[in-house]
Amino acid sequence: MEAESLKAFAAVAAIALGTIAPAFGIAMIASKGLEAMGRNPEAADKIQPSLILTCAFVEAIAVYALVIALIIKFV
Amino acid sequence: MHISIAANPVLSLGPVHITNSMLATLSVLIILWLTSLFATRKMELVPTGLQNVTELGIEKLIGLTNSVIHDKKYAEKVFPLIATFFIFILFNNWFGLVPGVGSIGFNEVIEGKEVMIPLLRAGTADLNTTIALGIIVVVMTQVFGIAAIGVFRYGKKFINFSNPINFFVGLIELASELVRIISFSFRLFGNVFAGEVLLIVLGSIAPYIIPLPFYFMELFVGFIQALVFTMLALVFFSMATMTHDAH
Numbered sequence: 001m002e003a004e005s006l007k008a009f010a011a012v013a014a015i016a017l018g019t020i021a022p023a024f025g026i027a028m029i030a031s032k033g034l035e036a037m038g039r040n041p042e043a044a045d046k047i048q049p050s051l052i053l054t055c056a057f058v059e060a061i062a063v064y065a066l067v068i069a070l071i072i073k074f075v
Numbered sequence: 076m077h078i079s080i081a082a083n084p085v086l087s088l089g090p091v092h093i094t095n096s097m098l099a100t101l102s103v104l105i106i107l108w109l110t111s112l113f114a115t116r117k118m119e120l121v122p123t124g125l126q127n128v129t130e131l132g133i134e135k136l137i138g139l140t141n142s143v144i145h146d147k148k149y150a151e152k153v154f155p156l157i158a159t160f161f162i163f164i165l166f167n168n169w170f171g172l173v174p175g176v177g178s179i180g181f182n183e184v185i186e187g188k189e190v191m192i193p194l195l196r197a198g199t200a201d202l203n204t205t206i207a208l209g210i211i212v213v214v215m216t217q218v219f220g221i222a223a224i225g226v227f228r229y230g231k232k233f234i235n236f237s238n239p240i241n242f243f244v245g246l247i248e249l250a251s252e253l254v255r256i257i258s259f260s261f262r263l264f265g266n267v268f269a270g271e272v273l274l275i276v277l278g279s280i281a282p283y284i285i286p287l288p289f290y291f292m293e294l295f296v297g298f299i300q301a302l303v304f305t306m307l308a309l310v311f312f313s314m315a316t317m318t319h320d321a322h
């Protein structure tokens with residue numbers, strides 16, 4: 001295989017494997033957060049900001065994989 | 076379609092190259108300076124207009140600081156730095172989304188290909204800026220920690236000969252401080268840069284209407300990333316003042 005197509009495969013593998021764990025993470029945060037809001041609707045205003053904030057933290061891990069993929073693709 | 080990970084130099088003053096993100100950062104700083112100048116020019120007890128908006132923002136930031144750090148005096152000490160981080164990162168993220176930034180430029184031949192070099196590029200879409208911010212956070216964490224509990228009690232967190240387990244825990248603490256620079260800088264750079272790439276790619280697939288929702292998402296991501304950076308810095312600053320034997 002030539003270098004260019006190997007690079008494309010590597011970039012795809014990096015982002016595909018790198019997003020599996022954060023996907024589970026965000027799913028867990030959302031399910032627990034919604035459960036908490038359902039049990040205690042008055043606390044929804046307090047839960048929602050931390051829900052979004054933790055989502056951003058988990059998403060950052062996927063973004064690390066994305067940065068690696070972009071570096072492989074464009075550098 | 077040409078995407079470059081690093082910022083491109085657009086001007087050179089002798090040996091110093093001025094990159095497009097440095098120009099954008101400079102423009103953001105000038106905008107912020109002019110805004111604060113106009114907001115504080117005719118200060119009134121009952122604020123109106125620009126002064127009102129600025130005061131609202133500052134009050135929200137004070138509320139955020141106080142919600143993490145309960146010690147009033149310490150909160151006042153870290154507030155200027157925290158507020159600077161938030162405002163600087165937020166406006167740098169949003170500056171990259173202004174139409175014309177990243178799309179107006181000049182052509183240059185790099186490695187035999189003619190590519191477009193944008194004149195401006197969001198400051199936080201350059202790894203140098205975000206690494207600088209990360210280093211500031213980590214260094215200031217140590218400074219605040221030492222100022223609060225003293226050199227020896229703070230140093231005990233990293234170098235501890237009381238028993239082998241504590242010694243290795245100290246080494247891990249030391250490594251985690253250094254890793255923090257990488258996690259801080261890559262999170263911010265990755266989010267902003269990936270957003271730009273996403274908008275470029277979508278714009279080349281479907282130029283009209285389709286990129287619009289993503290554009291709004293990028294506005295949201297820009298705000299959230301500024302908030303995340305500030306929150307993490309706040310949490311680290313508040314953790315630095317705790318003595319090691321307390322937990």
